[in-house]
Amino acid sequence: MTENQQSHKELLPHLFRQEYAKMTAVLCRHFGLKHVEIAEDIVSDTFLKASENWAINGIPKNPTAWLYTVAKNKTKDYFKHIVVFETQIKEVIKPNEFDIEQDFEFSSQNIADSQLAMIFAVCSPSNSTESQICLALQILCSFSVEEIANAFLTKPETIKKRLQRARTNLRNDSFQIKILNEKETKLRLNSVLKTLYLLFNEGYFSKTNNQLIRQELCSEAVRLTLMLTENNFTNTPQTNALLALMCFQSSRLEARTNDQGEAVLFDEQNKNLWDKTLIEKGNYYLVNACNGNEISKYHLEAGIAYWHTTPTDQDKWQHILQLYNQLILIEYSPITALNRTFAYAKVYGHNNAIHEAEKLKLEESNYYHKLLGYLYVDIDINKAIFHYTQAIGLTKSKIEKQSLSKEIERISEKNNSR
Known part of the structure; x- marks a missing residue:
């Protein structure tokens, strides 16, 4: 060749x-x-x-x-x-x-305008909200069926059927890209925001590629969300909250992996690598998001991300835990519950957090076992190794498998040297 x-x-x-x-x-x-x-x-x-x-x-x-x-x-x-x-x-x-x-x-502007117009066109009321988002992720974000299934925590077969029905409905509904009025735009905005949220999440922590971070997806999500803030119809508190969340999370991208592409835990991240400009932009959009009485999941997640990027504060993790408590009431998900348990460990200690984690009964989740492995490290090495091994068997990411294997080696050596 x-x-x-x-x-x-x-x-x-x-x-x-x-x-x-x-x-x-x-x-x-x-x-x-x-x-x-x-x-x-x-x-x-x-x-x-x-x-x-x-x-x-x-x-x-x-x-x-x-x-x-x-x-x-x-x-x-x-x-x-x-x-x-x-x-x-x-x-x-x-x-x-x-x-x-x-x-x-x-041109760059032409492409950006077309993408936004297409997202709103695809998010048609002729389909269910979930189908709208699935279709937008496939057509506008080039997500595979597997990536969409991971985003929705469901089976690929379910997503395939959902996409087929959604495409049929679009054809029957005389699909076309057109200028939407204020009412139509606001009707579809929630689906558009959810699509961009999932796009960013796949970039922030990829579940289907041999890399933990896909910065190009994060950048694309930020760019499109920023465009929404520049339009009178879509410049809402929710939009600003989502953009604030993306800015805060993006500010830590460089610190989240090492030179081998492996994940670096939050406590071990080099804060000098955090992008202060993006943190300032996150603060700006979070202030804009508070213009009104609305509190959405994006507001709460942006608040959590804000506390992660602030200097060490005595009550920092208490604030984060309170926000997670509110978030679970608004929209429960296994990932949110596990993240809340991590914050719970910071406030009430690892022993108490282990009991909280086990209540979730998420034995089929690699994140569940990864968290329990982390919580058990200083309590019971054998149980920590057991859960890390379970996590290795459940994850599809080669990078994550390598990272977890190295952690098992590290704690085993530490245990043998005692």
């Missing part, structure tokens, strides 16, 4: 993750495609052509621009073929209903 062949095979998967959803959104918006699948097929064909062309001719100077140009030309050709139009897409595309803008540029 030549060096050029190797490089293009490494570059294309990266570009696919970065650009596929953006290209799909722009094509749907500017060419008036009513079936998302048509745009997806064109973009997929573009990447197929790239794999063939670049293997022979080498990677172009600007590969991203090359992809956008080919996708644009393929879409134009799609409309030019009369036979194809008459036999395959006459009922799919009705140009008279749209102002098809065939001459446009793939």
